[in-house]
Amino acid sequence: DTEVTQTPKHLVMGMTNKKSLKCEQHMGHRAMYWYKQKAKKPPELMFVYSYEKLSINESVPSRFSPECPNSSLLNLHLHALQPEDSALYLCASSQTGGRNNEQFFGPGTRLTVL
């Protein structure tokens, strides 16, 4: 199974809402990632978890709060977002170490903030 799943596929929320994005993989990968992708732009790294611990936070505003409950799940909690946060949010996972370190991406969640 080389699949990364993400829910929901689409999300529309107001600036005062609290919502969560979910990501799941069953490939035994111990590294998981959140990316943000604006239209016609490349993905930009937000957070990296390695062995369920946050290892990289690319200066992301605190209105984005990541969580890694276990080795298969990755959440992104959203609160008090701004319209400019509207984007495609991609989750990925990879092996830790070794040469086969390609990241496998999920289909993404298209977020619209009104």
Place this chain on the structure above:
Amino acid sequence: AQKVTQAQTEISVVEKEDVTLDCVYETRDTTYYLFWYKQPPSGELVFLIRRNSFDEQNEISGRYSWNFQKSTSSFNFTITASQVVDSAVYFCALGFGTGAGSYQLTFGKGTKLSVIP
């Protein structure tokens, strides 16, 4: 600093033509990884190929082939006999270890490939 440059913003080819996508990278790391990803209109990034910095052997996989040259810091990707289903945005990415077992990717701006029937 890590940097990936894809000079071609958009390319259009007629079906069955060969097409090469260019990628130039910059890094001071001696160990790094290079990737090509495909992003169709549906949005999902699909892994295509990986090359490690210590392995310059070029390979062919089906209709895909790549040319990795450390001397010119280039990692070009060729699709042979293009098909309409190849239409997508293609990203070149440079990966390096974070020290915690994970890998950080720096993406180029992407090249939009349109294959015309």
